[in-house]
Amino acid sequence: HDSLKSLVVPFGTLLIMAPLTLWLLAPAGSFIGNYLIKFILWFYQTTGFLGVAVLSAAFPWIVMTGMHSAFMPYLVQAFASVGNDPLILVANFVSNLDQGAAALAVGVKTHHNEKLRSTAFTCGITAIVAGVTEPAMYGINFKYMKPMIGAMIGSFFGAGFAGFMGVKAFALAGSAGLFGTPVFIGNSIMTLVWALLGMLIGMIISFIATLILYKEEGPEVSDQKDSNKKAVEATVSDAVTA
Template identity: 25%
Template sequence: MSYEKLAKQIVQEVGGKENIHSVIHCVTRLRFKLKDESLANTEVIKGLDGIMTVIQKGGQYQVVIGDHVPIVFAEVTKLIGKDVSEESESTDTSSEERGSLFSKFVSLLSGIFMPIMGVLAAAGILKGFLVALTVLGWMSEDMGVYTILFTASDALFYFLPILLGFTVGKTFNTNPFITATVGASLVYPTMIDIYNAGESLTFLQIPVVLMNYTQSVIPIILAGFLVAKFEKVLLKVIPKALQLIFVPLFIIVTIVPISFIVIGPLSVNASQLLADGAMALYSLSPVITGLLLAGIWQVAVMFGLHWAFIPIMINNVFTIGFDPINGLLYCTVFAQTGAALAIVFRAKEAKLKSLSTTATISGFLGITEPAIYGVNLPLKRPFLFGCIGGGLGGATAGFFSASMFGGFASGGIFGIPMFINPEGLSLQFYGFTLSLLVALVTAFVLTYFFGYSRELAVKQIEKKSA
């Protein structure tokens, strides 16, 4: 495949570079913000060799490509003549103004968390492997190699307010270095030492409710929103010659105290309520919750709605020490992978067999888009059977109270250790692994016997070849 040619075709069919406001990419998708989405030839793009599908959601025109999307993105960037990957997603709000409130909320969370999802998952996987190695007795916490690797895995989570400060700044279209500085103040060692020592602190005779903001999510998001609003006011009243220094100065001396006195305590309490609410819903019936939520999860991922759950998962881990939601949902990746694997054995067409083989490998590594858009969804029934397998796997995970510990796992075989309780292997973890097998085997068996249609497979291949 010529990625340069594919990039030229994509740029042309989305309306030309003049119609592109900005573009970024995630693991498998080019995410455009177009000035006018009606100018894009969606059906033509869907039919291009190398394109899985197109999704229009949350103010973004998403071209699903697969795991070679970084190469295509680089070619697209060359064609449009500017590094739009550095542009803020919020600089053009026209498309979002037409969307629903929930659509705006999902788009907001996507902009905040997407840039760090790769390293977030990598750090979580490393944490999980360290837990597994210590539980199995192959490594001890007093070893130097453990100390260094744990530091590498925990640094992102510990300093999460700083890293989110950068992405929050870009998402809210304000100076990311200012918002990162606010985030850094929340985890400043002196403040943490005062909190750990149980000492009191006041600011202009106003008592400060000290808390530990390491690994927190909500405080920096709210503080960043306030920074963006305050910056607009300052830019109007401060002369341009003085803005370079005095705009950041007034923001820092105002927002940092407000963050400690008001935003921080309210956010931490809100985080606890969010975690309690999630656990309350989960405790009503973990089995039914797993059956329903895991059954529809891949549909939610297709439309980008999963971004609304990611802060809840991360918040649960750092508020109550574990997250049962991802414990329910993790099996869905294996369910869609199982359906694609069945097509590997059933398909008679060389092109479909090759595509499903690649999709299966990607699925085991945690990337389901090739399986969903390249195989399961076009053939219809495999996707449905994948959802059924996911639902049964989720119910199994709920029965055994499967939970994620100590970080964030985005999917695939390498994230499995994240579900080992640091206290040791237990029925909870064994039940979790069983949920993966239930999802995989159910989707495989149903697809193998009832999910393959040669007629539909031939139509899909002819459509792609046309």
């Protein structure tokens, strides 16, 4: 009954997911994460700056699965042993800003759907400034897919440039957005300059690629989808009531 949903649904969800997470998902994630970071490091050592480019392009998919958490032990060890990271954080920063740039491009190209336009601008700014990409990824880029492809293209070239120029991070970032860029300040200011330039290249390419790839749905298509959605919801509601 509706009066019990607020109590029963969360409790039932936790009752199922808590043991499932502790006994299956967490051990599996730890096992897969160990091999994931080993493969990424091997690929980087084999291909050099191309490894940074490929990782940055793939980073949103890694974040979606939660496997980016497996990078933390490597980062802690890297900073403790050699004092810098030339791979993970470089790819992460470029990818985050490119997710925001792709979302902004959707906002610029959207004219008929005011809600989508507003959401795209908000999510884009959040990703670029604060490094929080989940709203942009789930709400815009992955939902329409073409912006995700545009962001991946930009990330490949932006991170590739940064990797080629030898950009390194010298500290862990609390936020992989513009506010976190001081982590690239090292012995030479040029490290920060090349890092910012790589991010700018990635954002520009992501923005342009998304403008080219993304096609706004006409108002008649949006209206039809809304009508279909309401019809399905009404049918489900009637079935449940019956």
